[in-house]
Amino acid sequence: MPGLLSQVEQLLAPARQILTPVLSDPTVLVAWAAVVAVALGVLWWDIRARNEAIPSLMKFVWTLVVLYSGPFGLAIYWYSGRTQISGDSLWRRGLRSTAHCYSGCGAGEVVGFVLLAGVLALDSSLVVTAGTFGFAYLFGYALTVGPLMQEGVGFGEAMFDALYSETPSITVMEVTAIGTDLLLAGEATITEPLFWGALIFSLSVGYLAAFPVNVLLVEFGVKEGMKNPAEMGS
Structure with a gap:
């Protein structure tokens, strides 16, 4: 396994050499924060002016998606969530299903990296990786189990449904996202711009990796893919 990881790291070394200077630039991070703020403003203007019919859960989901991915997340909402x-x-x-998974897992990934690698400054990459995976699964499952229990489904049944339907998506998303973050900023501390730049970038990479998985899960009936928003508008 270490040999395989080393080969993957060498294969991706050119991409890291290109991305690291960009993600380490404070000016880029400030500019990105401004773009995200504008995207969030457009999202909430559209929801309040035209899409109040969208359920509160999906408003929360889309807010997190745009917070994580800025205009990329806004484009996904515009194409599939209005x-x-x-x-x-x-x-x-498939896009809505991935967004739902992304909102919870992304929160778990952010909490995991900031707490374990940032605040606690743990040196063990294994502990940071395992802990971040744990937070991602916890948050991802919670966003599925909670709404099901609110609808009257028992905890055991809701948990089984979450394990069955969300595990493939969460696994692919977090293997890709956490792997990307460690590849780009495995040695960075919370005070370095690269720590935050790599974390932001890795989230969107995780979404892209999980999208085809969610399309297949929806196609074969494992996941419903969230309700058609056009039906809510009518």
């Missing part, structure tokens, strides 16, 4: 979409499709359902 009541004004021209028609639903497998791709839109």
